[in-house]
Amino acid sequence: MGKYVIAGNWKMNKTPAEATALINEIKPLVADATCDVVVGVPFVDLPAALEAVKGSKIGVAAQNCHWEKSGAYTGEISAPMLKEMGVGYVILGHSERRTYFGDTDVTVQKRMRAALDNGLTVILCVGEYLEQREQGVTAEVVASQTKIALGGVAKEELANVIIAYEPVWAIGTGRTATAEQANEVCAQIRAVIAGLYDADAAKAVTIQYGGSMNAGNAAELLAQSDVDGGLIGGASLKAVDFAVIVNAAK
Ligand code: PGA
Numbered sequence: 296m297g298k299y300v301i302a303g304n305w306k307m308n309k310t311p312a313e314a315t316a317l318i319n320e321i322k323p324l325v326a327d328a329t330c331d332v333v334v335g336v337p338f339v340d341l342p343a344a345l346e347a348v349k350g351s352k353i354g355v356a357a358q359n360c361h362w363e364k365s366g367a368y369t370g371e372i373s374a375p376m377l378k379e380m381g382v383g384y385v386i387l388g389h390s391e392r393r394t395y396f397g398d399t400d401v402t403v404q405k406r407m408r409a410a411l412d413n414g415l416t417v418i419l420c421v422g423e424y425l426e427q428r429e430q431g432v433t434a435e436v437v438a439s440q441t442k443i444a445l446g447g448v449a450k451e452e453l454a455n456v457i458i459a460y461e462p463v464w465a466i467g468t469g470r471t472a473t474a475e476q477a478n479e480v481c482a483q484i485r486a487v488i489a490g491l492y493d494a495d496a497a498k499a500v501t502i503q504y505g506g507s508m509n510a511g512n513a514a515e516l517l518a519q520s521d522v523d524g525g526l527i528g529g530a531s532l533k534a535v536d537f538a539v540i541v542n543a544a545k
Contacts, residue, residue, distance in 0.1 A: 297501030299330035300524040303531025311343035318347035324538030356384035362405035374413035400443035425464035459526040465506025477504040478519035510539035
């Protein structure tokens with residue numbers, strides 16, 4: 296459906312020197328990738344990562360950005376700051392941000408606006424908690440997260456939005472959604488995009504699966520009709536595993 300994108304979410308891992316070393320390991324292994332490849336690194340690793348990816352097609356993502364350009368927001372980083380550095384992508388609305396740091400659908404929408412206004416491509420994370428899946432409200436939860444985050448986003452701007460379906464119960468737990476579960480919810484998200492915009496927009500948007508995707512299960516997940524890539528946590532910290540996933544995205 297959409298263009299395949301495999302993105303690593305390193306979370307709070309790797310120092311700048313370690314980031315350089317890992318990217319140098321990854322680079323030759325993904326040189327023949329037919330999908331887009333992105334590494335999402337901690338803020339302080341961005342200069343090292345941008346330097347290390349030179350001469351490759353690997354993109355660099357930050358893991359969040361604030362919605363204001365500047366101001367009294369101690370500890371925060373703005374979208375213009377990322378843009379000026381040459382960062383291409385930003386992960387927004389990750390469940391760890393929502394769970395531990397108070398991000399809400401509304402603040403995710405504001406961050407989305409700032410990121411798009413500054414020419415960043417957003418990887419928007421949505422996904423349900425286990426209790427929500429058990430209560431049968433997964434479709435409603437991801438639909439409302441998606442709709443609110445995309446509030447005010449024009450159809451043309453969708454070219455700079457990737458959606459990552461990440462069931463919270465599958466993140467870092469080793470408990471992957473089955474390929475059918477992943478595909479079902481990715482298709483539901485695509486239907487939400489069709490409703491908000493139109494069928495062309497729904498077809499073109501990249502929808503990733505994330506949550507314990509690894510070298511062993513990636514091929515099956517990525518073969519699903521509505522899964523256009525992956526957002527990879529743990530396995531993105533191992534060059535060989537990450538490369539297997541990238542090379543499975545055909
Ligand atoms: P995981 O993390 O692959 O370690 O489950 C995915 C994510 O949080 O993006």
